[in-house]
Amino acid sequence: MSDCSFDLHIGYVRFKNPIALAPMAGITDSAFANHYAGDAGLVVLGAFNLDKASIAVASKLAARGRKEFISDEPMELIKKEIRAVTSGSVVAVNVRSTTLEPLIKAAKIIKEEGAILELNAHCKQPEMLEAGIGEALLHDLPRLSAWIKKIKETGVVLSVKVRANVVNDVELARIIDKSGADIIHVDAVMEGSGADLDAILNYRDATRLFFIGNNSVTDFEAAKDMFSRGADMVSVARGVMENPELIRELVESVSSYQQSTGWYNTPKHVCSDGDFRALAFCCLPVKPCPVHEKFRKLGYTAEEFARTKLEFSKGTMLEFGGDTCFGSLVWCCKISKPCWIRDGVLNTIGLSDVEYMKLKKQLAEYVLDHARIQVNESY
Numbered sequence: 460m461s462d463c464s465f466d467l468h469i470g471y472v473r474f475k476n477p478i479a480l481a482p483m484a485g486i487t488d489s490a491f492a493n494h495y496a497g498d499a500g501l502v503v504l505g506a507f508n509l510d511k512a513s514i515a516v517a518s519k520l521a522a523r524g525r526k527e528f529i530s531d532e533p534m535e536l537i538k539k540e541i542r543a544v545t546s547g548s549v550v551a552v553n554v555r556s557t558t559l560e561p562l563i564k565a566a567k568i569i570k571e572e573g574a575i576l577e578l579n580a581h582c583k584q585p586e587m588l589e590a591g592i593g594e595a596l597l598h599d600l601p602r603l604s605a606w607i608k609k610i611k612e613t614g615v616v617l618s619v620k621v622r623a624n625v626v627n628d629v630e631l632a633r634i635i636d637k638s639g640a641d642i643i644h645v646d647a648v649m650e651g652s653g654a655d656l657d658a659i660l661n662y663r664d665a666t667r668l669f670f671i672g673n674n675s676v677t678d679f680e681a682a683k684d685m686f687s688r689g690a691d692m693v694s695v696a697r698g699v700m701e702n703p704e705l706i707r708e709l710v711e712s713v714s715s716y717q718q719s720t721g722w723y724n725t726p727k728h729v730c731s732d733g734d735f736r737a738l739a740f741c742c743l744p745v746k747p748c749p750v751h752e753k754f755r756k757l758g759y760t761a762e763e764f765a766r767t768k769l770e771f772s773k774g775t776m777l778e779f780g781g782d783t784c785f786g787s788l789v790w791c792c793k794i795s796k797p798c799w800i801r802d803g804v805l806n807t808i809g810l811s812d813v814e815y816m817k818l819k820k821q822l823a824e825y826v827l828d829h830a831r832i833q834v835n836e837s838y
């Protein structure tokens with residue numbers, strides 16, 4: 460499987476594709492990752508418990524029958540586990556601790572091993588909340604923010620794993636972003652069942668951080684629902700136990716989708732609830748439609764928005780298309796929307812669908828970069 464079509468890197472890590480194994484305590488260790496997730500771009504091991512208090516909580520849960528990774532030498536265990544992943548996937552280590560010091564110690568080791576530290580702000584068993592770990596961090600945002608800043612001082616690539624719909628998701632995304640984390644990993648769980656796709660969109664429009672969407676992905680359609688709402692990567696946990704081939708299947712599908720479209724996480728159009736990146740596909744803003752509210756949130760007037768898109772198109776193939784609805788490809792729709800006029804122009808100028816979509820991706824970044832109000836400040 461080709462791994463050169465994705466351009467996914469953060470600091471010292473580079474992912475071969477946007478599919479991840481999500482952590483499951485007592486289950487996702489190096490042996491599990493090698494066996495079920497050899498093709499994944501990222502494997503998240505753990506959770507590992509770093510201090511006496513979190514080890515005590517995990518031991519209590521284990522006594523009740525829950526699977527947990529428990530060791531008196533957690534730092535040694537982490538080092539050994541990272542080294543035992545032999546697949547070439549990037550490794551992240553999901554960790555719990557009641558105090559900061561062990562997190563700093565782990566961060567230094569994890570950085571040295573070229574891996575990612577994932578701070579667990581997710582687990583919600585009553586014993587964990589009582590001890591102040593896992594989801595308890597979401598109810599103490601000043602502590603979460605201070606810990607992120609301190610951990611980042613080590614230079615480790617840092618992911619924060621959270622659960623959606625616990626606190627205000629937009630505020631949470633911004634706090635994690637502004638505190639300096641590199642990745643936000645969101646379990647978009649919804650009370651009842653399934654993934655909350657609106658939550659995925661809300662996170663995407665609140666931060667430009669690398670964003671991993673998670674929950675209930677058991678096939679490529681479900682992964683695509685997350686990608687098209689802005690997830691940079693999609694992770695799977697329970698689905699892997701139901702279908703040991705799941706990760707391989709997802710990697711295969713997303714790779715061929717990337718090869719045929721050039722933009723594996725293309726947004727939906729703004730009028731179909733697309734995120735900010737979808738402004739790259741919007742028309743010249745001359746009619747009343749949702750585009751106005753969308754660019755206003757980024758501080759653009761209609762004139763500035765139009766000027767910014769035209770500025771980008773200068774000297775690129777998007778300048779062509781005199782016969783299209785608004786006189787240039789810069790205003791044209793996604794390649795998946797059938798249009799014989801646009802396709803005729805692409806054919807005439809010799810621009811492939813993939814190259815067209817790659818230009819639209821760059822245009823989306825340009826529109827976001829040049830906004831007066833940055834995404835993590837917009838309202």
Ligand SMILES: Cc1cc2nc3c(=O)[nH]c(=O)nc-3n(C[C@H](O)[C@H](O)[C@H](O)COP(=O)(O)O)c2cc1C
Nearest residue numbers: 481482483484505506581620646674675695696697
């Ligand atoms: C048995 C089990 C153990 C889990 N342990 C952890 C954990 O230690 N840390 C964590 O961040 N998430 C943990 N999770 C949550 C998963 O990483 C994931 O967010 C959740 O299961 C939803 O994704 P899925 O629908 O693909 O399973 C656990 C999930 C399961 C099923």
Ligand code: SF4
Nearest residue numbers: 729730741742748750
């Ligand atoms: S400008 Fe066009 S693509 Fe954008 S929201 Fe309006 S109708 Fe939809």
Ligand code: SF4
Nearest residue numbers: 783784791792798801
């Ligand atoms: S020419 Fe086709 S692709 Fe371009 S804006 Fe009109 S309908 Fe959309």
